[in-house]
Amino acid sequence: MSGNPEDHAAAAKPFGFRFLLPIALGSCLNPINSTMIATALVPIATEFHAGVAQTGWLIAALYLCCAVAQPTLGRLADLLGARRVYVASLVMVMIAGLAGRVAPSLGWLVVVRVLLGIGTSGAYPSAMRLFRERADATGSPPPRTAMGLLSLMGVATAAVGPVLGGVLTGMFGWHAIFTVNVPLALITLVLVLAWIPRDPPRRVRRSLWQELDLPGIALFSGALLSVMVFLLDIEHPQWIALPIAAVLGALMVWHSLRRADPFIDLRMLAKNMPLSVTYLRAAIAFTVVYCIFYGFAQWVEGAGGYSAAQAGIATVPLSLLAGVSSMLGARTRGLRGPFLFAFSCSIVGAVALLCIHSASPLWLMAAAVALFGIPQGLVSVTTQAAVYMQAPAEQLGAASGLQRTFSYIGAMAATVVIGVCYGHRPTDQSLHSLAIGMAVMSGLLLVATLFDRTLPRADDVSKPHS
Structure with missing residues (x-):
């Protein structure tokens, strides 16, 4: 052990305040940019004379880029070092914030959202890489509490995003939701440079062009973009997008199976069934979570006649429960128990939604939807722990x-x-249809998790990962 007091402190408390704060701040940038724009869409559409479908690309662009950028930047973090990737990502966020301030057109803003999607995607995979290196270096068990903090920060910032966006837009105009990224990223960058240890030396066996599998990234992006083109206008579907997506998807599979280390490692997923099951579980569970995240507020406003502010207030208990569940989930030893409890709460929450209607008082609506905060918090932090182990x-x-x-x-x-459940507008019947769909998905997750033998045991989760 080195005689440096900082080394002794790191070994005694490897995931202390100085290490966690820069990581936690960076983890806020993606969720806050995902939700902050919600209150700015109308003034942006007014200024650029755009319709709902056009401004919808401001949302879709970020999700699409994040879906591609997260594993790509994760791969770069593995190759070049997590700290380097984190720093470069924060610089890109600042550039995007400045570009959003001077945006002359909607197309320019879409490009800005692409940059934000790429830049904000660097924090999470870099954080997980940093956690792993820190734990391995100090012989520590998986940092469940530290990972729970990331989940909590994500939940909290996603909840306050619409409120912050509304305040900034009302006081300074919609440009402010972009420029606010500059000070946020700058503060985080300074703390990363000051408190996060430098990356260890790494060997890149080949050029980054070969390591990153750019053809695989292009095929995956094209397939996903084609699906999004179809889904974003489901009432007037672009049917040609589906065969294009199928062809690009098939080419991606063919390419990935021929390459030694592809962008999406299908061979690794086939061999590592526990990890594949975890990914599939996450996709279905977050389908339920986002159904509530986007569907409930629309119903409160469209069917209940409440304002956007009142709809936001109705989700406060859900957000609070999500935050508490994240921290409690980080303190549990096993994985199966938190998953089972989360999916059980989803089923109970869906039943509660069947018991309310548009004439119900707002407090009752808030109480009915609150239980969904438990799966939102628990699934996130428990999935993180599962991926860390698997x-x-x-x-x-x-x-x-x-x-x-x-x-x-x-x-x-x-x-x-x-879209299928609500059609042209949300109604009581459409909300109840949505609730039944969520109950079915949650029930399937509950049964599948109950009999899942791929999850690590509680004793394995609490041990240092070799």
Whole structure:
């Protein structure tokens, strides 16, 4: 052991305040940019004379880029070092914030959202890589509490995003929701440079062009973009997008199976069934989570006649429960128990939604939806722990990014479910249809998890990962 007092402190408390704060701040940038724009869409559409479908790309662009950028930047974190990738990502966020301030058109703003999607995607896979390196260096068990903090920060910032966006837009105009990224990223960057240890030396066997599998990234992005083109206008579907997506998807599979280390490692997923099951579980679970995240507020406003502010207030108990559940989930030893409890709460929450209608008082609506905060918090932190245990050590950054990709796939699937259930406008009947769909998905998750033998045991979760 070195005689440096800081080394002794790191060994005694490897995940202390100085190490966690820069990581936690960076983890806020993605969820806050995902939700902050909600209150700015109307003034942006007014200024650029755009319709709902056009401004919808401001949301879709970020999710699409995140789905691709998370595993890509995770791969870079594995190859080049997590700190380097984190720093570069924060610089990109600042550039995007400045570009949003001077945006002359809607197309320019879409490009800005693409940059934000890429930049904010660096924090999570870099954090998971940093956690792993710190734990391995100090012989510590998986940092469940530290990972729970990341989940808590994500839940909290996603909840306050619409409120912050409304305040900034009202006081300074919609440009402020972009420029606010500059000070946020700058503060985080300074703390990363000051408090996060430098990356250890790494060997890149080949050029980054070969390591990153750019053809695989292009095929995956094209397939996902084609699906999004179809889903974003489900009332007037672009049917040609589906065969294009199928062809690009088939080419991606063919390419991935021929390449030694592809962008989406299908051979690794086939061999590592525990990790594949975890990804599939995350996609379905987050479909339920995003159905509530986007569907409930629409119903409160559209069917109940409440304002956007009142709809936001109705989700406060849900957000609080999500935050508490994240921290409690981080303190549990096993994985199966938290998952089972989360899916049970989803089923009870869906039954509660069947008992309310548009004439119900707002407090009753808030109480009915609150239980969904438990799966939102528990599933996030428990999935993080599962990936940490199941992914190969040398691929943890990419595996963590791919975990987020499956979560975003859940978000995209939720838009389809909501569109099918709500049709042209939300009604009591459509909310109840949505609740039944969520209950079915949660029930399937509950049964599948109950008999899942791929989850690590409680004793394994509490041990240092070799």
